[in-house]
Amino acid sequence: MSLFLATLLSGLFLALLGAVLLWNNPAVGSTARALPRSNRGAWLFFGAAAVWFLYRLSHLGEADLIFFKTPQPVIIGFGLLAVLAFIYTPDFLAVRGLSILMLLAAEPLLYAAYMQYGHPQRLFMVTAVYAGLAAALYLAAAPYRLRDFFDWLFLRPARPRLLGAFLLAYGMATSAAAFTY
Numbered sequence: 001m002s003l004f005l006a007t008l009l010s011g012l013f014l015a016l017l018g019a020v021l022l023w024n025n026p027a028v029g030s031t032a033r034a035l036p037r038s039n040r041g042a043w044l045f046f047g048a049a050a051v052w053f054l055y056r057l058s059h060l061g062e063a064d065l066i067f068f069k070t071p072q073p074v075i076i077g078f079g080l081l082a083v084l085a086f087i088y089t090p091d092f093l094a095v096r097g098l099s100i101l102m103l104l105a106a107e108p109l110l111y112a113a114y115m116q117y118g119h120p121q122r123l124f125m126v127t128a129v130y131a132g133l134a135a136a137l138y139l140a141a142a143p144y145r146l147r148d149f150f151d152w153l154f155l156r157p158a159r160p161r162l163l164g165a166f167l168l169a170y171g172m173a174t175s176a177a178a179f180t181y
Contacts, residue, residue: 006112007178015171021164029154036147045097050082092143102136121177
């Protein structure tokens with residue numbers, strides 16, 4: 001992935017998220033409040049994260065396989081763990097899935113900006129990615145905190161609009177920075 005594409009995609013994602021929060025339709029608040037314990041969200045986000053992780057495992061190199069000659073036993077083991085997570089730990093699985101997706105998405109984004117010291121505007125994207133990584137690590141360990149955050153955020157109508165305005169502005173600045181490379 002090129003630095004232009006990584007910056008543009010992350011900026012557009014932030015701008016879209018900001019626009020949704022700025023709009024602040026009642027459906028936005030109810031959907032966000034229902035997301036942490038949503039079965040559909042778990043199937044969507046954790047399922048996508050499991051598929052992406054298993055795909056990454058299928059491309060392990062020989063140096064990564066210490067005990068096995070092929071990645072199939074590792075894929076089977078982690079695939080079984082993903083299925084067992086749906087059965088035995090369904091609470092807040094959507095939040096954990098979002099956290100895993102953030103962790104997996106950060107690698108190509110940060111790799112695109114690696115050693116690009118001639119472009120200081122890349123730090124718009126890198127800062128957002130590192131903030132997302134910090135949130136993902138925290139929410140993976142304490143997923144109920146996302147529920148608490150959404151309860152606090154949608155308690156007053158001005159809060160999501162303020163956060164949405166910030167994310168929209170930051171996303172537009174990040175997207176604009178992509179065109180300066």
